[in-house]
Amino acid sequence: MWNFIATYAPQLIMAGIKYTIPLALISFVIAMVIAAFVGVMRSYRPQVDGSKKILWRLFQSLLIFYVWIFRSTPMLVQLFVAFYGLPKLGISWLQPSAWTAAIWVLSLNTGAYASEAIRAAISSIPATQREAAQALGMTDSQTFGLIIVPQAARISIPTLANSFISLIKDTSLASVVTIVEMFYLSQQLAAANFEPLQMYLLVAAIYALFVTILSFPQRYIQRWADRFIK
Amino acid sequence: MLKLENVNKTYSEHQALKDINVTFNPKETTVIVGPSGSGKSTLLRSLNLLERPQTGLYTIDERTINFAEHIDTATTLWVRRKTGMVFQQPGMFNQLTILGNVIEAPIHVLKQKKDVAITEAHHLLEAVGIGETADRYPYQLSGGQTQRAAIARALAMHPSYLLLDEPTSALDPETEAQILRILKKMAEQNESMIIVTHNMDFARYAADRILFLEDGRIDFDGSPNDFFEHPNERIKKFLNAFKF
Numbered sequence: 001m002w003n004f005i006a007t008y009a010p011q012l013i014m015a016g017i018k019y020t021i022p023l024a025l026i027s028f029v030i031a032m033v034i035a036a037f038v039g040v041m042r043s044y045r046p047q048v049d050g051s052k053k054i055l056w057r058l059f060q061s062l063l064i065f066y067v068w069i070f071r072s073t074p075m076l077v078q079l080f081v082a083f084y085g086l087p088k089l090g091i092s093w094l095q096p097s098a099w100t101a102a103i104w105v106l107s108l109n110t111g112a113y114a115s116e117a118i119r120a121a122i123s124s125i126p127a128t129q130r131e132a133a134q135a136l137g138m139t140d141s142q143t144f145g146l147i148i149v150p151q152a153a154r155i156s157i158p159t160l161a162n163s164f165i166s167l168i169k170d171t172s173l174a175s176v177v178t179i180v181e182m183f184y185l186s187q188q189l190a191a192a193n194f195e196p197l198q199m200y201l202l203v204a205a206i207y208a209l210f211v212t213i214l215s216f217p218q219r220y221i222q223r224w225a226d227r228f229i230k
Numbered sequence: 231m232l233k234l235e236n237v238n239k240t241y242s243e244h245q246a247l248k249d250i251n252v253t254f255n256p257k258e259t260t261v262i263v264g265p266s267g268s269g270k271s272t273l274l275r276s277l278n279l280l281e282r283p284q285t286g287l288y289t290i291d292e293r294t295i296n297f298a299e300h301i302d303t304a305t306t307l308w309v310r311r312k313t314g315m316v317f318q319q320p321g322m323f324n325q326l327t328i329l330g331n332v333i334e335a336p337i338h339v340l341k342q343k344k345d346v347a348i349t350e351a352h353h354l355l356e357a358v359g360i361g362e363t364a365d366r367y368p369y370q371l372s373g374g375q376t377q378r379a380a381i382a383r384a385l386a387m388h389p390s391y392l393l394l395d396e397p398t399s400a401l402d403p404e405t406e407a408q409i410l411r412i413l414k415k416m417a418e419q420n421e422s423m424i425i426v427t428h429n430m431d432f433a434r435y436a437a438d439r440i441l442f443l444e445d446g447r448i449d450f451d452g453s454p455n456d457f458f459e460h461p462n463e464r465i466k467k468f469l470n471a472f473k474f
Contacts, residue, residue: 047303132321132380135278136335136387137311139303146338150325228325228367 004198008189012182012206019181020210023099024168027106031167032160034111038063039118040149046140063115070112076173078105083177102174110167117159121152154225161218165211172207182206231255232277232313232391232424237286237297239272239446246272247283248446254391254424259417261433261454262426264443265468270426273443274393277424278313279306291390311339314389318396320380322368328355329364332383340387347386354382358412374405378412392416394425410436430472434458442468 042063048056070078083101096104125148133143175184186203190196232254239247246269254260254277262270275281276288279301288295290312295301323331332351336342342350355361358378363371371379377397384392394413398406410429414436417423427433433440433454440457442450442465450457450465458469 047306049300126319126321128317128319128321129323130321131280132315132317132383133323133335135280135310135315135317136383137307137339138335139307142338146334147323147325151323154325228327228369 001198004195005202008193008199008202009206011189012186012203015180015185016182016206016210019174019179020168020171021214023102023106023171023174023179023181024164024214027103027110027171028164028167030103030107031110031114031163034107035114035118035160038067038111038115039122040144042067042115042119043122043148044140044144066108067112067115070109071116075105075109075170076176078109079173079177098174098177098179101177102171102179106167106170106174109170110163114156114160114163117156117163118152121155121159122148124155125151154222157218157222157225161215165215168211168214169207231289231291233287233289234273234276235287235289237276237283237288239269239276239281239283246446247276250286250446250448252441252448252451254422256390256422257420258438259421259423259425259436260439260441261437262424262441262443263428263430263433263468264441264449268443269446270443271395274315274395274424274426277391277393278315279309280315307339311387312390314384314387314392316377316380316384316392316394316397318399320376322376322379322383324368327365327367328360328371328379331368331379332386335383336386351382351386354385355379358382359408372405373401374408377401377405377409381409381412391422391424394423394427396426396428398427398429430469 042060046056079101082096082105083098086101087095129147129151130143133147138146171181172183174181175187180188182203186199190199193199234250234252237247237250238245248269250269250273262273264270272281276283282301283297286297288297288309290309295305295309322328323334326334329348329351332354333342333344333347336347336350337344352361352364355364358381360371360375360378360382363375363379368376368379381392381394381397397413398409401409406429410432413423413425414432417436417438425432425437435454437454440450440452440454441448442457444464450460450462457465460466
């Protein structure tokens with residue numbers, strides 16, 4: 001058994017370092033930008049009238065549609081659409097490489113879920129604080145940026161950390177668009193050595209190791225963010 | 231001077247303010263009393279534009295706002311800077327220290343320099359008796375300390391008028407007395423204040439003027455002496471409700 005681990009673990013870990021971790025980190029950063037934008041925009045209620053109000057509602061409807069479509073379809077299907085489907089449209093910039101397709105699907109999918117976490121966190125901030133900020137003469141954007149968002153960010157840390165953990169594991173789906181990440185490599189190795197049980201248990205253990213190491217900073221970030229609560 | 235003329239405010243079926251006509255003078259402490267649901271808070275919040283009456287005129291420092299027309303953002307913010315407000319639930323900003331709470335709006339709204347804002351905030355916190363809490367977070371303060379911090383936060387904006395909406399309703403009697411003593415002291419220093427309260431002792435001893443609201447109307451507007459000796463049966467009944 002130790003011989004098996006010594007033989008295959010280094011290859012799998014290298015595939016993880018080369019593909020799984022960069023895929024997860026890059027996608028997570030993009031997903032957080034998308035989530036913050038969508039979550040904040042969906043919660044923001046500007047005091048506008050007339051045509052601006054109609055435009056704002058249209059914009060919000062687009063955001064709602066984005067969240068709905070990515071949450072209500074499987075990520076595997078989204079990957080197939082992005083990698084195998086979009087090139088059929090014949091539009092040059094819509095012919096992503098395997099890496100681009102995987103990064104965008106992972107980012108947009110995670111972003112959709114995370115935006116809901118951010119939106120929920122924003123709505124959990126007591127209305128009294130918003131009202132107090134308004135009564136002090138703060139604009140909507142000051143109230144939002146200075147008072148609401150910093151507190152919502154703290155509340156959403158555990159949920160966003162969960163999204164990150166899911167994302168690390170979801171990178172295994174990138175194997176279906178020909179990226180030789182950790183899981184894809186384990187499939188190839190299992191096919192060659194006829195030891196699927198040991199091989200998949202080993203790759204599962206390496207995923208668990210990566211998740212444990214990569215989610216380690218969450219504890220410190222949460223402790224820092226929690227400094228102003230009981 | 232704050233002046234409301236023919237102001238009406240309706241929430242769906244319920245008319246909260248009915249043809250309100252009142253002027254609040256500078257350097258005067260006005261206490262608004264009345265039964266629950268009489269429109270006291272709605273009247274106060276309308277002065278800060280947290281509520282928008284449907285009709286009527288609102289004059290503040292020679293500038294008149296017509297509630298029936300659209301009120302632009304710049305005007306709203308200007309009115310709010312003129313009328314500082316303290317609520318029953320103070321709405322402290324939990325992610326900021328008490329000092330941070332007091333300096334946030336002066337820095338970002340008044341564009342005050344940070345060191346100036348900090349110096350002034352310390353003075354204000356000392357003035358309301360909680361100077362030692364500057365570096366604490368809101369959760370580390372008692373209810374009374376939190377309410378004092380909210381008063382300091384409102385005063386840091388140098389409002390022309392300070393509006394207080396039942397600032398002591400959520401406090402125990404001892405803490406309530408501490409807060410009311412601070413407000414009484416401010417009244418003696420000729421701060422311009424409009425206070426909604428159920429504390430009749432405070433109304434009697436600190437107010438220059440009392441407004442009694444009933445069912446969205448101002449039924450009495452006069453001095454505390456006149457109010458507490460008023461022959462009107464409804465006012466007598468209201469005041470008797472505080473006696474055992």
